[in-house]
Amino acid sequence: MSKDNQVLEEFTSKEYEHGWNVNLEADEAPKGLSEDIVRFISAKKNEPTWLLDWRLKAFRLWEKMKEPTWANVHYSKINYQDIIYYSAPKQKKSLTGLDEVDPELIKTFEKLGISITEQKRLTGVAVDAVIDSVSVATTFKSTLGELGIIFCSFSEAVKEHPELIRKYLGSVVPITDNYFAALNSAVFSDGSFCYIPKGVRCPMELSTYFRINAANTGQFERTLIIADEGAYVSYLEGCTAPMRDENQLHAAVVELYAMKDAEIKYSTVQNWYPGDKNGKGGIYNFVTKRGLCFGDHSKISWTQVETGSAITWKYPSCILKGDYSMGEFYSVAVTNNYQQADTGTKMIHIGKNTKSRIVSKGISAGKSQNSYRGQVHIMKRASNARNFSQCDSLLMGDQCGAHTFPYIDVENQTARIEHEATTSKIGEDQIFYCLQRGIDEEAAVALIVNGYAKEVLNQLPMEFAVEAQKLLALTLEGSVG
Amino acid sequence: MMLSIKNLQAKIGKKQILNGIDLQVNAGEVHAIMGPNGSGKSTLASVLAGREDYEVTEGEVLFNGKNLFDFEPSDRAAEGIFLAFQYPVEIPGVSTINFMKTAVNKIRQYRGQSPLDAVAFLQLMKEKMKLVEIDQSLLSRSLNEGFSGGEKKRNEIFQMAMLEPKLSILDETDSGLDIDALKIVANGVNSLRSKNNATIVVTHYQRLLDYIVPDFVHVLYKGKIVKSGTKELAKELEAKGYDWIKNEAALV
Numbered sequence: 091m092s093k094d095n096q097v098l099e100e101f102t103s104k105e106y107e108h109g110w111n112v113n114l115e116a117d118e119a120p121k122g123l124s125e126d127i128v129r130f131i132s133a134k135k136n137e138p139t140w141l142l143d144w145r146l147k148a149f150r151l152w153e154k155m156k157e158p159t160w161a162n163v164h165y166s167k168i169n170y171q172d173i174i175y176y177s178a179p180k181q182k183k184s185l186t187g188l189d190e191v192d193p194e195l196i197k198t199f200e201k202l203g204i205s206i207t208e209q210k211r212l213t214g215v216a217v218d219a220v221i222d223s224v225s226v227a228t229t230f231k232s233t234l235g236e237l238g239i240i241f242c243s244f245s246e247a248v249k250e251h252p253e254l255i256r257k258y259l260g261s262v263v264p265i266t267d268n269y270f271a272a273l274n275s276a277v278f279s280d281g282s283f284c285y286i287p288k289g290v291r292c293p294m295e296l297s298t299y300f301r302i303n304a305a306n307t308g309q310f311e312r313t314l315i316i317a318d319e320g321a322y323v324s325y326l327e328g329c330t331a332p333m334r335d336e337n338q339l340h341a342a343v344v345e346l347y348a349m350k351d352a353e354i355k356y357s358t359v360q361n362w363y364p365g366d367k368n369g370k371g372g373i374y375n376f377v378t379k380r381g382l383c384f385g386d387h388s389k390i391s392w393t394q395v396e397t398g399s400a401i402t403w404k405y406p407s408c409i410l411k412g413d414y415s416m417g418e419f420y421s422v423a424v425t426n427n428y429q430q431a432d433t434g435t436k437m438i439h440i441g442k443n444t445k446s447r448i449v450s451k452g453i454s455a456g457k458s459q460n461s462y463r464g465q466v467h468i469m470k471r472a473s474n475a476r477n478f479s480q481c482d483s484l485l486m487g488d489q490c491g492a493h494t495f496p497y498i499d500v501e502n503q504t505a506r507i508e509h510e511a512t513t514s515k516i517g518e519d520q521i522f523y524c525l526q527r528g529i530d531e532e533a534a535v536a537l538i539v540n541g542y543a544k545e546v547l548n549q550l551p552m553e554f555a556v557e558a559q560k561l562l563a564l565t566l567e568g569s570v571g
Numbered sequence: 572m573m574l575s576i577k578n579l580q581a582k583i584g585k586k587q588i589l590n591g592i593d594l595q596v597n598a599g600e601v602h603a604i605m606g607p608n609g610s611g612k613s614t615l616a617s618v619l620a621g622r623e624d625y626e627v628t629e630g631e632v633l634f635n636g637k638n639l640f641d642f643e644p645s646d647r648a649a650e651g652i653f654l655a656f657q658y659p660v661e662i663p664g665v666s667t668i669n670f671m672k673t674a675v676n677k678i679r680q681y682r683g684q685s686p687l688d689a690v691a692f693l694q695l696m697k698e699k700m701k702l703v704e705i706d707q708s709l710l711s712r713s714l715n716e717g718f719s720g721g722e723k724k725r726n727e728i729f730q731m732a733m734l735e736p737k738l739s740i741l742d743e744t745d746s747g748l749d750i751d752a753l754k755i756v757a758n759g760v761n762s763l764r765s766k767n768n769a770t771i772v773v774t775h776y777q778r779l780l781d782y783i784v785p786d787f788v789h790v791l792y793k794g795k796i797v798k799s800g801t802k803e804l805a806k807e808l809e810a811k812g813y814d815w816i817k818n819e820a821a822l823v
């Protein structure tokens with residue numbers, strides 16, 4: 091009997107003990123969350139016992155925790171027992187042509203300048219063999235393999251590289267960290283794993299696009315990226331295309347671990363369904379993202395363009411443990427209609443001579459609410475720590491709101507902290523100036539907004555930046571005049 | 572006739588500013604509009620360009636035979652109306668190059684032309700840069716942000732050169748320019764002059780008119796053109812000020 095089967099056997103024999111009887115062959119777990127569901131998920135994925143135990147520990151802690159209410163977002167209470175926590179990765183219904191796809195979606199794709207091939211891939215239209223993404227991915231994988239870079243799905247990593255997962259899983263975001271991180275730890279479905287060996291500079295942007303079976307990682311995604319000494323990697327998450335999902339609640343966890351002299355650059359474009367113009371529907375996005383600058387002279391840089399979701403609760407953070415380590419956070423968060431975003435960062439300075447830089451650009455339109463929440467914490471040992479924060483808000487119209495909640499804790503008097511904040515409106519004279527040069531109102535807003543967000547967009551990899559620019563314009567379409 | 576303004580009246584909020592303006596401009600002509608502060612010169616320019624805050628209460632404006640008020644502001648620009656602003660606006664993070672690229676291609680689109688590719692655009696830009704002696708480093712910076720007064724004005728003329736309008740309205744483009752810059756700007760305007768386009772220069776100083784020689788000079792006072800003449804009128808104003816005109820107007 092293989093080891094996996096042994097685990098399975100162990101589990102199935104325990105089943106009765108818990109008085110729960112569900113067919114393991116089932117593609118889907120019944121609604122609700124219990125210890126048995128956690129066991130079911132783990133068994134379905136043939137996980138080793140240590141991982142099951144880890145999940146169970148998380149679940150038990152989660153049960154005792156309370157959903158946080160401090161964020162400046164309002165939504166009707168989530169019923170955690172009304173959610174299905176496991177369903178087998180389903181093949182999306184294959185369509186035969188783009189004419190079967192919602193024309194609204196196609197229009198959006200065209201405005202974003204997404205190629206036909208890419209449109210097909212995103213909407214699940216069968217793609218012909220010549221441009222089969224699997225073959226692209228295979229070439230890609232072999233290039234990475236030669237360098238010793240591991241880049242695979244999380245489940246695959248659990249099987250192939252258990253020692254790495256066991257060592258680093260939860261090392262940056264412990265299961266006790268917060269309510270949603272605990273929930274994710276108990277029930278995470280899948281995600282990405284990436285390891286860059288000592289001294290290796292990853293020669294290409296890593297993106298889930300190239301990862302086979304990236305589809306359907308589900309609502310509880312788990313990502314772990316490790317850069318060994320002197321390694322470098324740039325990672326892209328998400329895409330500018332609108333992402334629809336039947337799951338309303340998303341609670342992902344991303345952990346970054348940078349050793350001595352290593353650098354991790356993590357870029358996100360989040361464009362989940364924001365709900366309709368009246369604020370109906372839309373994804374709740376409660377994400378925990380954190381990077382640990384473990385080694386001296388390590389660097390972690392977060393760049394995010396947040397345009398989607400009905401509710402965004404997200405604070406990509408850096409723990410600057412190594413001396414001379416550096417953390418960066420560049421963010422553009424756009425809210426329109428009834429969207430609510432509470433996003434920002436935490437920079438925890440532990441090591442000496444650590445530096446952090448925060449550039450946050452909020453844009454609110456419609457009846458949306460956009461909050462920046464940031465913490466800069468200089469610990470006792472962190473002499474000569476430096477932080478620079480720039481938090482800007484741009485308002486469009488007078489029915490939206492922009493808020494900033496900066497928290498600064500300084501325990502070492504040698505710290506130098508600079509904080510700048512501005513709030514501005516798109517001026518009518520700016521718009522008129524553009525109009526007078528033949529630039530229509532939509533294009534004028536796009537131009538002004540992209541100019542405003544430029545410092546952040548500049549941080550994105552080239553092609554991504556161009557798409558992100560279009561995305562910003564699209565998100566704000568119809569929000570003036 | 573390129574521009575025909577008849578009995579134009581306009582107000583902002585409750586305040587009546589233009590009180591019946593009549594003005595005819597033919598292709599190939601240069602008209603100067605002078606007049607005391609607050610007389611309505613910039614307002615006239617804004618109304619022609621289509622600024623929303625102003626409400627036209629009376630009158631008609633034909634541009635190349637078409638009712639100007641039928642066009643959206645951006646379409647007026649595409650139809651060939653250019654306004655060099657008295658106070659050019661700052662747009663952070665947007666370079667003049669990027670701004671002009673957008674403008675040029677939007678206008679081309681309006682005219683049913685394909686967008687200029689990067690090479691063609693650059694070529695056009697180089698040519699026009701020479702004309703107004705403007706440095707590329709300035710054009711790469713955020714539009715008007717931190718520009719000196721003179722740089723802003725020169726940048727306006729650069730944009731005018733780029734867009735090759737039919738009717739240019741220069742609102743006090745000379746103020747804030749040193750003598751050398753004034754000559755350069757005037758040179759730029761003159762070299763763009765042709766029998767197919769027209770220029771309206773709003774100015775307080777006869778000096779500019781030594782370089783951009785007008786065919787007609789008009790004096791605007793309390794929202795009306797109260798006197799028109801040739802370039803000699805500008806010299807007379809320079810020497811005598813506006814009081815005699817105000818007195819004349821009061822008598823009417």
Ligand SMILES: Nc1ncnc2c1ncn2[C@@H]1O[C@H](COP(=O)(O)OP(=O)(O)OP(=O)(O)O)[C@@H](O)[C@H]1O
Nearest residue numbers: 583586588606607608609610611612613614615624
């Ligand atoms: N938004 C506004 N609200 C109220 N009054 C206005 C507004 N804009 C212009 N005005 C008034 O209209 C009148 C004409 O202003 P305008 O700017 O057209 O004068 P101008 O002839 O260009 O003056 P200057 O030579 O000083 O540039 C002034 O009295 C001005 O205060």
Ligand SMILES: [Mg+2]
Nearest residue numbers: 612613614657
């Ligand atoms: Mg004026």
